[in-house]
Amino acid sequence: MRKCSLDTINHVFAEIAAGSALYLPADGTDGKAVYTRWQEGVEWSRALNTVRSPKDFFFPQTENLMEFKTSGKNIEIIDTRDEGEDFVIFGVRACDVKSFDILDRVFLKEPIDSYYASKREHGIIISVACSRPSETCFCKTFGINPAEPAGDISVWQSENELFWQANTEKGEAVLNRLTSVTEEADDSAVVAEKEKIGKIMDKLPLAGLKTDAFGAGKTMDLFESPYWDSLSEACLGCGTCTFVCPTCQCYDIKDFDTGSGVVRFRCWDSCMYSDFTRMSAGQPRLTQRERFRQRFMHKLVYYPENNDGMFSCVGCGRCLAKCPISMNIVKVMKTIGGKEHE
Amino acid sequence: MNNREETLIPKLGVITDIRIDTPDIKTFRVVTPDGVKPFTHRPGQCAMLSVPGVGEAMFSITSSPTNEEYMEFSIKKCGCVTEWLHQAEPGQQITIRGPYGKPFPVDDEFAGKNLLFIAGGVGLAPLRSVINYCRHYRDRYGKIDIVYGSRSKDDLLDYKEIIDEWANDNDVNVHLTIDREQDGWDGHVGFVPNYVKELGFDTDKTAILCGPPIMIKFTLEGLYALGFEKEQIYTTLEMRMKCGVGKCGRCNVGSKYICKDGPVFRFDELDELPDEY
């Protein structure tokens, strides 16, 4: 294990950035943390969460897939993909690191999505343990321990120091480059920090949230629950929950005429939107109730059914903080799952 | 340059022939620019066709896999991509990718069985691939009955092929019907579900249904009344699709993705899905 003082953290960042692009949470134009490319002068924000999750790095909101040139009846298909370069993301929280596993099970399943795969292979993740979890955190419900964040390197904070532990070969390689700006450390401070985080986790208001009512095989039990009506009653049908969610990965593919050609791009889409399933032949999800139900059934039942029981939620709390009407997965789980699951 | 395989990047296709089937359905013959079939498929599978700048859409492959020269798509005019295709001329290039989806179990569950195909309107398009496959390997199947109906004689898809080829097969029974009386039509008049009941099939068959939801609903009732079990009846589902490989999310019904786990389903399998398709 290596350590560095918080005062010299920018030296460490400079060392990392000398090798490959480094992104970390920094204050954005609204003062809220946003992943930013590090350069001299950019200060790491220790805020618990970014508004946008780091899924952007592997599955950006918009991404060009290919281009076309047309002339007369002829079409030319241009493969615009490039292999990309290594990059490092620092400051990823345990919940968000777990979200990458959830995305992997969609995008890296055959046929592998090459756009996602190449970014995923080039990305090096440095996670940071959560010293101050928030009231909106419920990662523990999904088996995530914020004191033991995964990733290529895990980092723990003490009052004045950061402790670095490589978990993978990729992480080892990065840490080896940092010998001049870090020093060898024992794990006593980290053990103490983990214990401290453990105690806070038990005190969190959502600590008791259970998943027992959900998971594979629950489709027919839950699909016609009478509570979907009241839960979706005030839903605005916006895409906020979807877009801030680190595990939502539905997308649309669209063509854009640039004037000199056509760019086919993909962009995030939301099952909360009415046109998500609308066809010329009809609309299988007629009202917001059906769309709302789809989002939660997918996270809590359908995804686990296809993925060995793994839920498609990491308890990051972004939807709790951002939904315009404060409706969210916790309220859904408590209502649909019954009071005994609180 | 990224050398990985990518299913979202299509191949080029060329429309070599356009047949006007009905007032709103045309059948497009597609090959690669080298003049060969774009890829091999199984009966019931689909392909994504696109016109750059207009969009991409999923269509069932109408031609049989046993046709080794080209692919055909019978396409009804009902949206942006289809409208564009309808005004296209032979020689037009498009893009194509696939094959996608789970095919009909023609080589296992259908093998040795008597087959009853029931289609309405453009619903014949996905079944034509299966019918011609089964006709090609005729000795692998028992009796074949085809019930097909549409609004009028002019709206019957593949009419020429049905009359000249299918109806001339010695051991294929074709039963055509149209919704209303029409000059020059001396065949059966009436809706498909009623015709199925009138024909009164034995339950020693596997039924394959494709057509508008209302037709499916009433035909199913008729088949159940005749004693058919859910395990004997197959159909195809339709949902909006973008990726074709179970990732973009919009064709998700329960834990299934219609693009990859369907579009072919047996009715007992549908019982396990929520009613949202």
Place this chain on the structure above:
Amino acid sequence: MQKITREQLIEKASALLADGTVKQVLGWAKGEFDYDITPAVFESAEELNANFVWSDFCGANFSKYLVSKTRKCDGKILVFLKPCDTYSFNQLLTEHRFDREKVYAVGIPCEGMADIAKIKEICADGIASIDCEGDALKVHTLYDDEPVCVPAADVLAERCVNCKSKKHVAYDELLGEEGEVLDSARFDEVAKLEAMTPDERFAFWQGELSRCIRCNACRNVCPACTCEKCVFDNPNSGVENKSPANSFEEKMFHIIRAFHVAGRCTDCGECSRVCPQHIPLHLLNRKFIKDIDNFYGEYQAGAEEGSRAPLVDYTTEDIEPGEVFDRRDTDA
């Protein structure tokens, strides 16, 4: 802290449900925490007693919900309206967006709503509970033994800091005391933008709008956005987009929306309240309001049911387009 109490509102709603005046009550339902309150429909006194809340976190404006809820309910709906909500209510009536006969509007006074984001700036994350006491909020956190005392005035939502009116302009019944139209400083922020050079202003909006994630929360919550089918959702419009293909499209969405609601926006501030990216979208609308005031005389959308907005009401005194152009530098 609010002067009218939760109990008074529950009592009123229960009585109106009991005597059959209304069939449903549109109110605020409690959440997991003290601040995450959800709009909800209540149909009985039991439901009200169990879940209804009224606190400094009841910002949601229910007026727009009336468009869909009145269509679904076969009786009358009780709606609680804060003073600013009544302007949206009137504006929707002016545009014939719901049936007035199906609504029983109860005006309630409002002392201003708290902005949880501002509270979190002071107390950081880990808020266990918030007690509203007098002019202060007592915030209990997971990390402090003693509650943090925050003056309510310091964490008021922006729209409440610049409250334009404590007066209800529409209701069937009023609870508590009626207030006055206020002399608000709401155009000061617009004046600051106007004082910028065009380049500075462009950079300002570029910085703000670049954060937009196109979630449509601003549009979907906006009481002036009640088109059955928005042009940005219509695949045949040519401008339908879920996500910008380039940075121009982002600005186009917000600017087109601001134009579309110009003269009809009551400045309720819901757009900025719900924006997950804290984009001050209300400033775009407020600029239009300020310009309309300058060019056509003061006009407050929603102040009077049935009033014709200057932009849709031609008079011979209307300012000439050329004059607007000439005055662009002085009034900007």
